[in-house]
Amino acid sequence: MSLKTFHIVFMVLASALTALFGLWALREYNRSSEGGGYLAMVIGAGLCFVLLLVYGKWFLHKIKDNKLT
Incomplete structure (x- = not known):
């Protein structure tokens, strides 16, 4: 697994856990x-x-433009 793939998976999991925590706190x-x-x-x-969504969008944009090696 490349570092980019790990980073994307980590960001998706972090976003999901943050959303679940927020829903639990709201309940x-x-x-x-x-x-x-x-x-x-x-x-x-x-x-x-x-903030995680904004950062994720920025990161994916950087990968798409191949500015991040």
């Missing part, structure tokens, strides 16, 4: 009466998920 926030910490986790996971 816990809806269940609890004092969910300030869970709300912070939802916001943080959402931000990380968006």
Whole structure:
């Protein structure tokens, strides 16, 4: 497995786990009466998920343009 392939697989898994964590935190926030910490986790996971998607798009664009060896 090349380093590029490993990086793509790692980014997909990281994005999926971040999304699942955010969904879990959202469910816990809806269940609890004092969910300030869970709300912070939802916001943080959402931000990380968006940043991972932006980085993944940038990385795939670099690979497509063959600027990354």
